[in-house]
Amino acid sequence: MNKNETINGDTLPVLPLRDMVVFPGMVVPVLVGRPRSVRAVEEAMRGDRRLLLLAQKAQGKEDPQPGELYDLGVEAEVLQSVRLPDNALRVLLEAKERRRVLSFSKASSWMESKSLSLALTEPAAPALEPATGALLRLFEEFVRLNPRMAPEAYQNASSVAEPGRLADLIAPHLSLKVPERQKLLETLDPAQRVAALSAALATENQLLNLQRQLQGKVRKRIEKGQREAFLHEQMKTIQQELGQRGEDLNEARELRQRIEKLAMPKEAKEKALKELTRMERSQPMSAESTVIRSYLDVLLSLPWGKHTKDRLDLKNAAKILEEDHAGLEKPKGRVLEHLAVRKLVDQLKGPILCFVGPPGVGKTSLARSIARAMGRKFERISLGGVRDEAEIRGHRRTYIGSMPGRLIQGLRRAGSFNPVILLDEIDKMSTDFRGDPASALLEVLDPEQNNAFSDHYLDLAIDLSQVLFITTANLLYEIPGPLRDRMEVIELPGYLDDEKIAIAQRFLLPKLLKAHGLKASQLDLDEGVLRQVIREYTREAGVRELERQMATLCRKAAKHVVDKGAKAVFKVTLENLSVSLGIPKFQKDETEREEQVGVANGLAWTGAGGEVLSIEVTLMPGKGALVLTGTLGDVMKESAQAALSWVRSHAASLGLSKDFYTRQDIHIHLPEGATPKDGPSAGIAMATALASALTGRAVKRDVAMTGEITLRGNVLPIGGLKEKSLAAHRSGIHTLIIPRKNRKDLDEIAETVRKDAKFHLVSSIEQVLELALEKKKATPKKGGRVEVPAALKWTGDATQAWA
Ligand code: ADP
Numbered sequence: 186m187n188k189n190e191t192i193n194g195d196t197l198p199v200l201p202l203r204d205m206v207v208f209p210g211m212v213v214p215v216l217v218g219r220p221r222s223v224r225a226v227e228e229a230m231r232g233d234r235r236l237l238l239l240a241q242k243a244q245g246k247e248d249p250q251p252g253e254l255y256d257l258g259v260e261a262e263v264l265q266s267v268r269l270p271d272n273a274l275r276v277l278l279e280a281k282e283r284r285r286v287l288s289f290s291k292a293s294s295w296m297e298s299k300s301l302s303l304a305l306t307e308p309a310a311p312a313l314e315p316a317t318g319a320l321l322r323l324f325e326e327f328v329r330l331n332p333r334m335a336p337e338a339y340q341n342a343s344s345v346a347e348p349g350r351l352a353d354l355i356a357p358h359l360s361l362k363v364p365e366r367q368k369l370l371e372t373l374d375p376a377q378r379v380a381a382l383s384a385a386l387a388t389e390n391q392l393l394n395l396q397r398q399l400q401g402k403v404r405k406r407i408e409k410g411q412r413e414a415f416l417h418e419q420m421k422t423i424q425q426e427l428g429q430r431g432e433d434l435n436e437a438r439e440l441r442q443r444i445e446k447l448a449m450p451k452e453a454k455e456k457a458l459k460e461l462t463r464m465e466r467s468q469p470m471s472a473e474s475t476v477i478r479s480y481l482d483v484l485l486s487l488p489w490g491k492h493t494k495d496r497l498d499l500k501n502a503a504k505i506l507e508e509d510h511a512g513l514e515k516p517k518g519r520v521l522e523h524l525a526v527r528k529l530v531d532q533l534k535g536p537i538l539c540f541v542g543p544p545g546v547g548k549t550s551l552a553r554s555i556a557r558a559m560g561r562k563f564e565r566i567s568l569g570g571v572r573d574e575a576e577i578r579g580h581r582r583t584y585i586g587s588m589p590g591r592l593i594q595g596l597r598r599a600g601s602f603n604p605v606i607l608l609d610e611i612d613k614m615s616t617d618f619r620g621d622p623a624s625a626l627l628e629v630l631d632p633e634q635n636n637a638f639s640d641h642y643l644d645l646a647i648d649l650s651q652v653l654f655i656t657t658a659n660l661l662y663e664i665p666g667p668l669r670d671r672m673e674v675i676e677l678p679g680y681l682d683d684e685k686i687a688i689a690q691r692f693l694l695p696k697l698l699k700a701h702g703l704k705a706s707q708l709d710l711d712e713g714v715l716r717q718v719i720r721e722y723t724r725e726a727g728v729r730e731l732e733r734q735m736a737t738l739c740r741k742a743a744k745h746v747v748d749k750g751a752k753a754v755f756k757v758t759l760e761n762l763s764v765s766l767g768i769p770k771f772q773k774d775e776t777e778r779e780e781q782v783g784v785a786n787g788l789a790w791t792g793a794g795g796e797v798l799s800i801e802v803t804l805m806p807g808k809g810a811l812v813l814t815g816t817l818g819d820v821m822k823e824s825a826q827a828a829l830s831w832v833r834s835h836a837a838s839l840g841l842s843k844d845f846y847t848r849q850d851i852h853i854h855l856p857e858g859a860t861p862k863d864g865p866s867a868g869i870a871m872a873t874a875l876a877s878a879l880t881g882r883a884v885k886r887d888v889a890m891t892g893e894i895t896l897r898g899n900v901l902p903i904g905g906l907k908e909k910s911l912a913a914h915r916s917g918i919h920t921l922i923i924p925r926k927n928r929k930d931l932d933e934i935a936e937t938v939r940k941d942a943k944f945h946l947v948s949s950i951e952q953v954l955e956l957a958l959e960k961k962k963a964t965p966k967k968g969g970r971v972e973v974p975a976a977l978k979w980t981g982d983a984t985q986a987w988a
Contacts (some may be wrong), residue, residue, distance in 0.1 A: 194299040197297065200226065201241070201254055209281060212277065212280075215276050216273060218271075223274055235263075238260075239258035240254070252494045256285060263620065278874060285300060316379045317379055321339075324355050348379045352369070356370075450648075460477050466827075483588075491600060493557055499867050502555075503559070505558040512688070513677065524593065537675050544729055546680065547734070549565060552565075556605035562604035562837075566608055566609065568613065569613035572622065574625045576590060577591060577592060592606070603896040627671070659792035678726065678794070682915070686716060689731060708754040714757050719731055737766060783877050784802075785890065786800075787889070787891060802852065806848065806849060806850070809847050812853070821867060868905035869891070873957050884958060889913045892924040893924070900947050923946060924947040947961065
């Protein structure tokens with residue numbers, strides 16, 4: 186095509202464009218539908234395929250007139266034309282050069298225009314370089330910001346050197362309105378075009394930036410909303426799965442409130458809150474959270490901040506002790522003294538009260554009375570059988586089911602931080618411990634240390650200094666030494682029959698009647714019968730068994746009343762007693778006790794109080810063996826050896842042959858094998874029984890003895906004289922042989938017992954034998970109960986010596 190021809194104007198079919206402005210260099214697909222336009226394209230196709238593209242000024246116009254078209258457009262070549270079924274055409278156009286309209290002419294059915302080419306040969310324009318550079322940078326930004334732009338667009342642009350062409354290449358990408366585009370098209374000066382385009386592009390970029398920010402925000406907002414919705418949804422599912430979480434959250438909240446409210450010391454509160462946080466973080470059903478939950482349960486259930494107000498009114502205390510107990514004058518006095526000191530010294534750092542005595546003598550009930558008198562809560566902790574330190578201090582919190590120690594549990598049950606806590610049977614604890622409960626207990630009982638008692642489970646220092654501890658034991662000597670040192674021992678040795686009767690009438694009977702729903706008038710139980718019950722159905726220092734037997738009578742009475750009506754009276758008499766209680770378990774010993782050879786009455790001190798033990802010795806032909814039977818401990822066996830050695834070394838003075846033992850075996854037996862017996866105090870009784878058996882001289886009936894024996898025949902003092910003398914009294918023995926060194930203990934013995942019996946104080950075994958053995962050899966009685974040991978009938982050297 187010859188460009189020079191265009192100077193005079195070229196006539197080309199006109200294709201009006203409704204809503205676009207095409208720039209030179211563009212290749213655009215256009216849908217041609219209007220009949221005049223279709224004709225124009227057809228006309229072009231018939232010729233050299235050239236068209237003049239002109240934008241409409243009013244886009245809505247269906248059939249624009251020459252004045253309604255811009256008079257500057259571009260020449261285009263039809264690259265392709267496809268006819269569509271509705272007679273429309275789809276054409277692909279390549280825009281070539283700018284043209285200005287000179288005139289319009291109306292060919293038959295399409296529009297034609299004579300126009301002038303404005304194609305300029307662009308000079309190299311180094312002066313424009315900064316401007317084009319800026320334009321390119323703006324375009325680069327535009328491509329980056331505009332998601333619809335392919336990155337290659339920038340690459341293509343950057344390879345174009347001429348500013349005008351560059352502008353034409355970039356302009357179509359801008360989202361400008363038709364008039365603005367047209368204006369750019371009409372800006373013929375490349376420099377101006379670049380400048381105008383740059384301005385437009387900058388605005389465009391700003392808009393894009395803004396849009397992007399907005400989108401970011403919106404997206405974020407949407408994302409956040411979605412995220413939350415998603416999480417909520419997930420949480421709901423988890424909650425449903427576990428059916429739990431909601432409760433847990435509530436629980437945690439409640440626990441927090443409780444912790445805040447409780448009057449805990451700072452350290453404990455911090456610990457509790459820390460554990461709570463740990464619990465919240467852990468899986469609701471996990472082992473960890475279970476462990477923490479029960480820990481908090483324990484910790485929060487301690488009686489934080491709760492203290493009862495002490496009443497230290499001695500008159501009132503005396504009254505209450507009197508109300509609750511018959512007798513026990515001495516212990517009551519000691520208790521009152523203790524309280525008096527407490528009253529004077531605000532915080533008593535002194536010893537702990539320890540009640541020592543057999544079961545059923547009122548130790549627990551005395552402690553309970555003290556609590557009542559002082560207006561404190563009472564809690565009993567049984568230490569019997571405790572052998573592990575962990576029972577006192579608790580287990581470390583490492584597994585499910587670990588627990589605090591008994592003290593903390595006791596405190597929890599008591600419901601105040603200053604209760605009276607009775608540590609029951611501390612002697613039983615020490616007997617078979619493996620860990621060291623005693624040392625833990627030492628800490629508890631030491632006023633210097635117990636304001637910060639550490640329980641392994643709680644892992645916190647707990648102040649026990651406000652607690653009034655009272656301990657009990659059956660046997661003083663079984664309490665571990667260091668513990669005993671901290672205690673003020675108050676002995677309750679046991680009761681005499683009369684005291685028991687008083688207790689039974691004043692305390693046990695009313696209590697039992699009430700427990701069995703009986704009226705006093707419905708059970709007739711007089712003093713004589715009670716005495717019979719005590720003598721023949723019980724043999725004890727305390728009143729436990731008595732209470733049990735009386736309970737049996739109450740049950741019988743209850744049945745009687747139910748059978749016979751409320752008016753009925755259940756009368757217990759000496760005669761019908763055995764109908765209710767069965768055959769008497771203990772017959773009165775006096776009748777039984779006759780003079781015997783080789784049998785002596787020893788006195789033992791056991792956990793159940795004092796006891797009369799009969800010690801039997803039998804001789805048999807043999808080679809001098811010593812046989813011991815009857816559940817004897819080591820100490821007792823040694824006592825037996827010592828007794829035998831003494832007898833052997835005094836064979837001559839006893840009238841025995843020097844080598845009597847070489848031909849005989851000696852069997853020492855202590856009946857009632859079930860009760861373990863130990864302790865040295867049966868020494869003189871064993872020596873007496875031995876001497877009796879060997880000499881054939883009977884032991885006087887009605888004599889009981891206690892004392893340790895040395896090899897030299899000296900008699901050493903023993904413990905538990907009070908209990909032993911009571912036991913002898915119960916058994917109807919009136920002569921007691923006791924070590925001289927125990928004289929001081931005589932004052933402690935109940936008046937009744939002292940008056941009733943004769944006490945012989947001895948310091949050597951010779952004195953014992955003198956008192957206990959009959960002067961003459963016994964002669965066997967036919968049908969009588971005196972048994973002559975088998976060895977006596979045996980003729981041998983030994984018997985000769987007795988002759
Ligand atoms: P312990 O603790 O010494 O084994 P308890 O204190 O349990 O004995 O006493 C057993 C029962 O005997 C209780 O019912 C108690 O009330 C009663 N009891 C013991 N001694 C007396 C007493 N002196 N006066 C009134 N009741 C007593």
